[in-house]
Amino acid sequence: MATISDVARSAGVSLSTVSYVLSGKRSISEPTRTRVLDAVALLGYRPNAGARALASASNRTGVIGLVVPLHEDADVNVVMQFVRAVTTTARRHEADVLLLTQEDSAGLERVTATALVDGLVVLDIAVDDPRIPLLAGLGRPVVLIGLPRETQGLSCVDFDFALAARTAVDHLARLGHTSIGLVSSSTSSVHQAGYADRLQAGFLEQAAAAGVRVATQSCDPTAAAARTCLAGLRAQRPDLTALVVHHEAALPHLVSALGEQGVRIPRDLSLVSVGAAGAAAGLPQPVDVVEVPVGEMGRVAVEMLSARISGAGTAEVRLLSSPLVTQGGSAPAS
Amino acid sequence: MATISDVARSAGVSLSTVSYVLSGKRSISEPTRTRVLDAVALLGYRPNAGARALASASNRTGVIGLVVPLHEDADVNVVMQFVRAVTTTARRHEADVLLLTQEDSAGLERVTATALVDGLVVLDIAVDDPRIPLLAGLGRPVVLIGLPRETQGLSCVDFDFALAARTAVDHLARLGHTSIGLVSSSTSSVHQAGYADRLQAGFLEQAAAAGVRVATQSCDPTAAAARTCLAGLRAQRPDLTALVVHHEAALPHLVSALGEQGVRIPRDLSLVSVGAAGAAAGLPQPVDVVEVPVGEMGRVAVEMLSARISGAGTAEVRLLSSPLVTQGGSAPAS
């Protein structure tokens, strides 16, 4: 590998001149500039990233850490969407992405303290995430995806699940529905993350405001559980005419259970799904959706992290929202 | 952040002594060792990764690059399994993982030339992958997952698809089956990767050796395509009594199509699937499987890369195999 002094020698200039040509932090005469750039091209010179980080005043490595859940029950599609958005956005900020798994809790300290990364994006944050104190004490910018109880000095990005539920209920209430069910996940990880509770709170709040009767039921992602879930909702409220489903994995089972029972969407039942993109795709019957903007969340997280790494901005909580998209899943209550 | 000289001062020793205590490359008296380690603990000292890489003779950064396909039609489950195995194994070798996407072709050169990474693991290699010349000219150890036509100086890890097919055919032939069908994917990316062809070659070879009649048919992952595929196979060979399926996404559709047609597995038809772990899970009827050891491939790739980074080993091609697991998917031909 050619070094900067190889370039300097080849171009017949000093080492610092090469550095300034490359960084643009000093005005350079055109002939010199050309000679240097020619030498760079000739030698195929690329500055050593480590040396650059070590010498620079900012001490930046141009690498951000991304902590992802890679365990079995993580939603691989959602994780992939995040990863794609984060890497893409990072590149736009001249940064690369170092991957850390959630299991490697020592990794947070390691990559941060050894100056491998300039900052971290951490997925899958629980309401009372045990990593919060550690992350807060790292002394590096951190952006959490999720909304923990304590956010002292940490930036957070999340979807506004409460607003999504209010939007869904409002949409259905305007169509004349007065009795609406909510289906949520029964898995504990979803509840530890807190968004199920926030969604339910929004659901209940808007229902109360609109004078809508409610039923709530959790569901497992199987055909049998879907049938049980529907039966449970009907037992609570025989007059249900609409459903808000916050459970991507159970959605297809619910839809086909309804189909088997001769319940037609939207004629007999209106259905709004809250979930990641694609969750409602490929369903035999269309439903309305409030999409969790996973990619957007990843993008915003990196933007916030970049800003904080550059010393701009302060820790803040950003809750993203997205509109309800009607695609034939809802109809006026009859 | 505390530096090594902070530690030296605090411990009342020289800078080099601290370095030697930490690296263990010199024998140190017990009292000195203790004083240094105490100072390290007291100050929370962690060596700067960049400075260490810069100064060390080996010039190693302790980071390996992982190039993954993140585009829509990549199998997210398989990619995740790779990523998990690679990160886990890398950690066992004291390395971290930098993530690069397949789209970022300039990234190969960037992370390698700027010494961000010590080497690369590249997934999803096509038979005539356009990146091969670039990768070969990088001047850093590279391990490919896949088997390109030209492997000059590059290490490769892949599953022995030909052997898997031979194993499946052999198993079925021993059970007395004399007419066996092969279902493969029709997607072009699978064929560019070459393993579909290798599997088919092994299938035909073993069939010829065992005097087995064959039918081959590609299939799309839909219920309709599965029915068409089965009809096509029967048209070629009305006497088919066994199937080898090399198409994870189509497998459930094939199985349920068979179920609808009253074809019972294994009584009426024996079925062996070749695919990643879990592909045959959750099927209404059990099938036999030859599992593509995705995690193992990732593990081996990192082991090979680590060895090459340490200067050990040479470029080699390793084809992994795995046994056929019977789980009630096959029975003697009647």
Next chain:
DNA sequence: TTGAAAGCGCTACCAA
């Protein structure tokens, strides 16, 4: 507009 040189934090050599 340019060059010289002092570090960045560390490793590893040369001495003692």
Next chain:
DNA sequence: TTGGTAGCGCTTTCAA
């Protein structure tokens, strides 16, 4: 068994 110090490849002052 230890210390001093010359770099690793770069950025950024200070001087010209």
